[in-house]
Each structure stands twice: as C-alpha cells, then as structure tokens.
Amino acid sequence: MSEVLLVSKDDLEIPVSYEAAIISPVLKGMLSGPFLEEHPIKIELKDIEPQVLAKVVEYLEYCSTYRNVGENDDIPEFDVPTEMSLELLLVADYLNI
Amino acid sequence: MFKIQIRSPAGLGDKTGSTFDASWKILEDAIEMIFSGRSSELSFEVLFRTVYSVVLRKQGEQLYERIHDAIDRKLRSVKTSSLNVKSTSLLDDILHAWNVQRESLRVISDVTMYLDKVYCKESRKPFVYDMGIDLFHNIIMKSSKDQLYGLIMGQINNARQSIADVDFQQLKYLVEMMETVANTSDTYFLAEFEPFLLRETQAFYSRVAEEYEGELFTYPSTVETLLTKEQEIDAKFLGDSVRLKISKEIRGALISENIQFVGMQVLPSILDSNRFTELKLLFELCDNSNDRKKIWKHLSQCITKEGLNINEDLTLKKKSQVAVRWIAEVIKLNEKYEGFFNTLPTSEPNGLKYINEATSAFLNQNGKTSAEYLAIYIDSMLRLPSEEGDMTKDRLGKSVKVFRLLRQKDVFEKLYHQQLSKRLLQQRSSLESEKNFLAIMEEEAGAMFALKPDGMFRDLLLSQSNNQKFRQSYNVPFEFEMSVLTSTCWPFQQTSSEKEVALPPALEKLKLDYENYYLKAYSGRALKWAYHLGSIEIGFQFSKSYHIITMPVFAAIILMLFEDYDELNMQEIFDLTHIPEQELMRNLLTIAVAPKTRLLKKQPLSKRILPTDRFRLNYSFSAPTTKVKVLAILYKGDFDGQFNPRSSDSLQDLAKERIRCVEACIVRALKFATKMYHDPLYQKVRENLANRFEVSSTMFQKSLDKLLEREYVQRDPDECTLYHYLP
Numbered sequence: 001m002s003e004v005l006l007v008s009k010d011d012l013e014i015p016v017s018y019e020a021a022i023i024s025p026v027l028k029g030m031l032s033g034p035f036l037e038e039h040p041i042k043i044e045l046k047d048i049e050p051q052v053l054a055k056v057v058e059y060l061e062y063c064s065t066y067r068n069v070g071e072n073d074d075i076p077e078f079d080v081p082t083e084m085s086l087e088l089l090l091v092a093d094y095l096n097i
Numbered sequence: 098m099f100k101i102q103i104r105s106p107a108g109l110g111d112k113t114g115s116t117f118d119a120s121w122k123i124l125e126d127a128i129e130m131i132f133s134g135r136s137s138e139l140s141f142e143v144l145f146r147t148v149y150s151v152v153l154r155k156q157g158e159q160l161y162e163r164i165h166d167a168i169d170r171k172l173r174s175v176k177t178s179s180l181n182v183k184s185t186s187l188l189d190d191i192l193h194a195w196n197v198q199r200e201s202l203r204v205i206s207d208v209t210m211y212l213d214k215v216y217c218k219e220s221r222k223p224f225v226y227d228m229g230i231d232l233f234h235n236i237i238m239k240s241s242k243d244q245l246y247g248l249i250m251g252q253i254n255n256a257r258q259s260i261a262d263v264d265f266q267q268l269k270y271l272v273e274m275m276e277t278v279a280n281t282s283d284t285y286f287l288a289e290f291e292p293f294l295l296r297e298t299q300a301f302y303s304r305v306a307e308e309y310e311g312e313l314f315t316y317p318s319t320v321e322t323l324l325t326k327e328q329e330i331d332a333k334f335l336g337d338s339v340r341l342k343i344s345k346e347i348r349g350a351l352i353s354e355n356i357q358f359v360g361m362q363v364l365p366s367i368l369d370s371n372r373f374t375e376l377k378l379l380f381e382l383c384d385n386s387n388d389r390k391k392i393w394k395h396l397s398q399c400i401t402k403e404g405l406n407i408n409e410d411l412t413l414k415k416k417s418q419v420a421v422r423w424i425a426e427v428i429k430l431n432e433k434y435e436g437f438f439n440t441l442p443t444s445e446p447n448g449l450k451y452i453n454e455a456t457s458a459f460l461n462q463n464g465k466t467s468a469e470y471l472a473i474y475i476d477s478m479l480r481l482p483s484e485e486g487d488m489t490k491d492r493l494g495k496s497v498k499v500f501r502l503l504r505q506k507d508v509f510e511k512l513y514h515q516q517l518s519k520r521l522l523q524q525r526s527s528l529e530s531e532k533n534f535l536a537i538m539e540e541e542a543g544a545m546f547a548l549k550p551d552g553m554f555r556d557l558l559l560s561q562s563n564n565q566k567f568r569q570s571y572n573v574p575f576e577f578e579m580s581v582l583t584s585t586c587w588p589f590q591q592t593s594s595e596k597e598v599a600l601p602p603a604l605e606k607l608k609l610d611y612e613n614y615y616l617k618a619y620s621g622r623a624l625k626w627a628y629h630l631g632s633i634e635i636g637f638q639f640s641k642s643y644h645i646i647t648m649p650v651f652a653a654i655i656l657m658l659f660e661d662y663d664e665l666n667m668q669e670i671f672d673l674t675h676i677p678e679q680e681l682m683r684n685l686l687t688i689a690v691a692p693k694t695r696l697l698k699k700q701p702l703s704k705r706i707l708p709t710d711r712f713r714l715n716y717s718f719s720a721p722t723t724k725v726k727v728l729a730i731l732y733k734g735d736f737d738g739q740f741n742p743r744s745s746d747s748l749q750d751l752a753k754e755r756i757r758c759v760e761a762c763i764v765r766a767l768k769f770a771t772k773m774y775h776d777p778l779y780q781k782v783r784e785n786l787a788n789r790f791e792v793s794s795t796m797f798q799k800s801l802d803k804l805l806e807r808e809y810v811q812r813d814p815d816e817c818t819l820y821h822y823l824p
Contacts, residue, residue, distance in 0.1 A: 025210060026145060026210060026211075096211070
C-alpha cells in the first residue's frame with residue numbers, strides 16, 4: 001500500500017505515496033472505506049487536468065515530508081504558479097486539503 | 098506591467114444534465130446498499146462527485162433533508178422488523194442495529210464529506226454522522242429505553258449477586274454506544290444513563306444495607322468486600338469516572354444513609370469486641386468528612402459510656418485501692434483509643450481531640466471523684482518504693498495526661514497538696530521522685546501549681562539544717578526532729594487549742610529549748626506547735642516481747658501518763674493532758690479499741706468511749722514484728738476523713754476559693770477593659786478559669802453581686818447588663 005495511482009483527465013496516472021495521499025480526507029475515505037476503489041490502488045479523478053493534479057500530488061508529498069519537521073528547521077517555500085491558482089483552489093476544495 | 102493571466106478553471110463535477118432527482122436516485126440507492134452492507138460494490142469517487150455536484154448547485158439543504166429522511170425511514174423499518182421490546186435478546190438486537198448503523202453512517206459520512214464541509218458548517222447543522230446517531234437515539238433508544246435500562250440493570254445486579262453469568266462484553270458495547278450518542282452537550286451516557294445507573298446502584302445497596310444480617314462488627318469489612326466486588330464488575334465495562342461515582346454512591350448508600358445504624362449499632366459492637374481493624378476500615382470507607390465527624394461523635398459517646406462503665410470496685414477494702422484500679426482503667430481506656438488513633442492516617446487531625454474530649458467528658462461526669470481518685474492514684478504511686486522507679490515514672494507520666502483532661506483541676510490541686518504534705522512529713526516517699534513529679538506537673542499546670550509544694554520542700558530543708566544546729570548547741574536526750582512549716586504553704590488547718598497541751602516533762606523541756614533556739618535564730622517569728630502532725634517512737638518491754646511503737650504524738654502523751662499512774666479514766670486523762678476532746682477520743686480509740694494496736698486495756702470492753710471508762714496498760718500486748726506502727730483511726734462521723742473533698746469542710750473551702758478566683762478574675766477583666774457587658778464578661782471569666790474548674794452561671798452571678806455590693810464594680814445606670822470598673 002505504499003503507492004497510489006491517481007488518474008487524471010487524460011488517463012494520465014500520477015503516483016503518490018500512501019502517506020501523502022491520506023492527507024486529503026477525501027482520498028483517505030476512498031482508500032480506507034469498503035468501496036470499489038479499495039482493490040485497485042488507482043483513483044480516478046477524471047475531472048482534473050493532469051498538470052493540476054501533478055501539482056496537487058507535489059503539494060501532498062511536500063506536506064507529508066515537512067509536516068513533522070520542527071519549527072526551527074528550514075522549510076522551502078512551496079511554489080504555486082499563478083496561472084494555475086484558481087484551478088488549484090477548486091481541486092483543493094474538492095479534495096478537502 | 099505584467100498582466101498575469103489566470104486560467105479560468107474548467108470546473109469540476111458533472112455540470113451537465115443530471116438533475117437533482119437523478120443525483121438523489123444514485124445516492125438513495127447507495128444508502129440502501131450501504132445499510133445492507135454492500136458498500137464494496139459502490140464507487141466512492143462517483144458518489145463523492147455526485148454529492149459534490151449537488152452541493153455546488155446549492156442544493157445542499159435538499160440533499161441533507163433527503164438523507165435525513167432516508168436514514169429515518171431505514172431506522173424505523175429496522176425498529177419494526179427486528180426490535181421486539183419484549184424479546185430477551187433485545188440487548189443483542191439493539192447492539193446489532195447499533196453496529197450496522199454506526200458502520201453505515203461512517204461510510205455515508207465519508208461520501209457526504211463535502212456536504213458536511215460546505216453545507217453543514219455554514220448552516221450550523223450537525224454533520225451527517227451526528228445526525229444519524231441522533232436519529233438512532235430518537236428512534237431506537239428512546240422507544241425501548243425502559244426495557245433497555247431494565248435489562249442492563251438486571252445484568253449488573255446479577256453480577257453483583259453473582260447469580261448468573263453476565264456478558265460483560267455486551268455491557269461494554271452498550272456503554273460505548275451510550276457514550277457515543279450525544280444528547281445536547283453531554284453524551285447520552287452522562288446525561289441519561291449515568292444518573293439512572295447511580296440511582297439504581299444506590300437503591301440496590303440500600304436494600305443490601307437494610308437486609309444486612311451478619312455480625313454487626315463485621316459490617317465495615319462486608320462493605321469493603323462489596324466495594325471491591327463492585328469495582329471488579331465495573332472495571333469490565335465502565336469508565337473510570339463512573340466507577341468513582343459508583344463507589345461513592347455505594348459508600349453513600351451503605352454508610353452515609355445508614356450513619357445512624359453504623360453509629361448506634363455497628364460502632365458499639367465493634368468496640369465491644371475490640372476490633373480496631375474494622376474500626377479503622379470504617380474510617381477509611383467514609384470519604385465524606387461529615388460522616389467521619391458523625392462517627393467520631395458516636396465514637397466519643399461510646400468512649401464516654403465505656404468510661405462511665407468503669408466501675409469503682411467497691412469490694413476492695415481500701416479507698417486507695419479502688420482509686421488506683423479506677424484510674425488505671427481510665428488510663429488503659431484512653432491509651433487504647435489513642436493507640437487506635439495512631440494507626441489512622443494523618444487525615445484525621447481531629448480524632449485525638451474527640452478521644453480526649455470523650456475521656457474528659459466521663460471524667461467530669463464523675464465530678465470531683467475523678468480528681469480525687471487521680472490524686473489518690475498519684476499518692477499511692479509516689480509511696481511505692483523507688484526501686485520500681487521506671488514503671489512508676491511511666492505511670493505518673495500517664496496520670497499527668499489524665500490530669501490534662503480533668504476539668505476540676507483545683508480539686509485535684511488541693512488534694513495533691515494535702516497528700517504531698519502528708520507524704521513529706523511522714524517521709525513516705527523519696528524527695529527526689531516528688532520533685533521530679535512536681536516538675537512535670539509544673540510544666541503542665543503552670544508555676545502557680547508548684548508554689549506551695551516548693552515552699553514545703555524549702556521548709557523541710559531548712560528544718561533539717563536547723564535540727565542539726567539545734568542538736569549541736571542543746572542537750573538532746575533522744576532523737577528529735579523538728580519541722581518548721583510556713584503556715585501559708587501547708588494545707589493544714591491551724592490548731593489553736595485554747596489550752597496548751599501538757600507534755601511529759603522530758604518533751605516539755607525539749608520544746609522550750611527548741612523554741613529558745615529558734616527564736617534566737619529568727620527573731621520576730623511565732624512558733625505554733627502542731628502535735629497532731631507529728632509522731633513519736635517509744636520502745637517498751639511488754640510481758641512477752643519488746644516493741645518499738647511508732648504512734649501519733651497525742652497517743653504517746655496518753656501512754657506516757659501511765660508511767661506515773663496505773664489506772665485512769667478518760668476525764669482524768671483529759672484533765673492531765675488538756676488534749677482537745679476530739680483528738681483525745683480518737684487517740685484513745687486508736688490505742689485502746691483498735692484490735693491490732695491495743696496498748697491500753699479498757700474497762701468496760703466496748704466500742705465506744707465514755708468519760709467514765711477506765712484505762713490501764715496492756716502488758717500482754719504482742720505483735721508479730723518488733724516495730725509496730727500505730728495508725729490513728731478515723732472517726733465514724735467523718736469516716737472518709739480529710740481525704741475526702743465531699744466532706745462538708747473542704748467542700749466549703751473549695752467553694753470559697755472558687756468564688757475568690759471568680760471575683761479576682763472579674764476584677765482583672767474589668768480593670769483591663771474598663772467596662773464590659775454581662776455575657777462577654779462571663780465568657781471571658783469562663784475561659785480564663787477553664788483550666789482550673791468550670792464556672793457556672795450561678796457562681797458567676799454570685800461573685801458579681803458580691804463585687805457590686807462591695808463597690809468594686811458598678812452597674813451602668815442606663816444599661817443593666819453593662820458593668821463598669823470602679824478604680
């Protein structure tokens with residue numbers, strides 16, 4: 001269960017680690033609930049543009065890497081491309097991140 | 098200037114087509130599937146997206162209502178189909194329904210996460226999960242509440258009585274269920290079930306207490322067993338805080354509610370059988386300070402009763418033996434409870450006070466007798482030969498403790514002084530142990546107490562050195578010791594016999610010599626002779642044996658008359674000696690009637706002495722030892738003699754002294770405050786004299802009246818309860 005595949009609009013599969021995925025309660029619900037998604041470790045999110053989903057995955061990984069780091073350590077800024085911000089906002093809302 | 102272009106999002110969710118009803122259809126089916134445990138056939142993503150789109154279309158409220166209704170319907174059908182209120186498996190059924198409900202709700206709420214997040218938060222509705230739980234509570238639990246409670250309680254009570262096997266696992270699940278279900282702000286368990294549980298528990302144990310049939314004194318340990326058992330049972334399915342409450346409730350039911358029973362029946366029974374471990378347990382079981390106070394009160398009543406039950410063993414011949422035994426019992430009693438007190442944890446700071454108060458109470462119910470007995474006890478302790486020093490010391494220390502509890506301390510003081518003086522003059526105790534004891538007493542009762550005894554010791558020392566000097570400068574034909582006593586220090590009444598007693602010539606000369614010597618040494622002092630305190634030793638060859646007889650001075654004077662006369666009657670003796678009639682009577686009785694010391698023969702033989710009775714020497718006197726001690730016998734009239742404060746003489750003395758004390762105290766208090774109202778004044782006087790005796794209001798009033806009469810104190814002309822000090 002270490003890796004989960006997120007499938008975007010163009011059937012592009014983006015891998016994300018389980019630890020990062022469960023930061024989103026929605027993804028967590030999908031992964032842990034007794035639903036269809038449980039067996040193939042593949043989550044279809046066909047409404048989402050691939051580059052946006054890639055950014056989301058990047059963010060999730062970023063979070064899971066740094067969430068347990070103490071305050072004093074250096075945390076690099078997370079870069080959000082401006083033109084993508086609205087789309088990201090929407091996805092974030094959807095995934096409840 | 099940059100112009101940042103933000104791509105407009107394409108938007109998520111199914112914007113096209115599908116109406117609310119279509120979406121709802123999907124969800125409704127899904128709910129149905131979830132409840133029947135087939136959720137693995139559903140796609141989370143699809144459902145989630147459906148909810149998402151519905152909410153996006155601002156149809157959240159509708160959706161929420163629909164879900165609510167759907168769950169509601171579902172539960173009602175469960176209730177009618179599978180929950181039979183009268184069924185014995187109701188508990189199981191409820192649990193089953195609960196588990197299904199919980200599981201389903203969890204899934205549903207996962208799916209409707211977006212609804213919760215967007216709609217519920219904004220419109221302040223409970224989340225879907227909580228709503229479901231709430232429905233469960235309203236539909237299932239409310240309707241079967243009575244049966245549910247009844248069954249649970251039945252199980253618990255069965256466990257308490259170890260009647261049947263109890264499914265604790267089930268109970269545990271039920272409790273969990275109730276803890277999950279929320280009712281307003283508290284969990285259902287806290288708000289509804291816990292009070293019920295506590296009430297029932299209380300009722301159960303009240304019944305246990307009512308039906309208690311075991312030995313009274315094992316009640317505390319029975320309670321403890323019940324408590325541990327309950328703890329064991331509760332630990333299997335209840336949380337900590339409830340367990341604490343339950344155990345409190347049980348203690349309440351078994352002890353607080355029954356405090357009367359515990360205090361009036363259990364406690365005496367425990368004490369009767371001396372089961373102090375039970376008593377200790379009882380205190381440990383009482384976690385309520387009020388209860389403990391009540392128990393202490395009962396305990397102190399019991400102690401008092403026990404103390405009053407210590408009988409003066411009147412079968413013993415001598416009063417001193419009675420007294421010694423009685424005080425020993427008192428000390429034992431007090432020690433017993435103090436010992437018990439010391440086993441208690443330190444959280445009982447007042448315990449000792451109660452014990453001592455109880456002891457004090459019965460000591461004082463016995464009034465002056467207690468003080469008297471204590472004095473006698475100490476007297477006989479000090480008279481013991483000093484070899485047993487340590488034990489005596491120990492006992493004396495303990496008797497000081499009794500003294501501390503005594504309220505009529507002045508009675509004791511008076512008696513102690515009297516007895517001390519006797520011991521000193523008759524040299525019946527070692528001066529050292531007397532001084533030691535006095536030091537202890539001084540510490541306990543203050544310097545005033547030791548004032549007179551110190552005077553006595555001083556007199557004796559001085560007299561000894563005077564005796565030596567006297568013997569050096571005068572011709573002393575036989576062993577002779579004088580004690581010159583300062584009259585204020587010694588508690589004897591002055592004997593002012595109108596006519597000087599005629600002494601035998603040898604003694605008379607000695608007396609004059611000593612007076613001569615003393616007045617030379619200390620001019621300006623008057624010597625008075627107190628014959629009745631002295632004693633004389635005479636050696637005499639009786640027909641069978643030689644005896645050295647120690648006897649009171651008066652007896653010796655009488656006896657020595659028979660050097661010159663063969664036979665005398667009482668009147669003649671009186672004429673020759675001028676011994677006061679009372680003393681004469683007494684001494685004649687001593688040496689002519691008392692069976693063991695019959696030095697004179699009396700004609701006719703009878704128990705009384707008449708002026709015409711004739712006396713002559715009893716040459717046939719004999720005794721088992723060479724040394725014989727003649728003890729002055731006491732009059733029938735004041736049989737108990739000067740020992741006894743009940744005899745009217747010393748009683749009056751005492752009363753007078755007390756009034757003097759009260760008067761002095763009033764004047765002191767008023768002088769300090771210039772004016773005072775009646776009640777505070779009374780209070781103050783009481784407090785000040787509390788360590789000597791209790792001031793009764795009549796005594797106080799009497800003293801005050803006297804002071805008013807003698808114009809030491811003036812009543813305020815306007816306020817009759819205000820008193821002024823008159824300088």
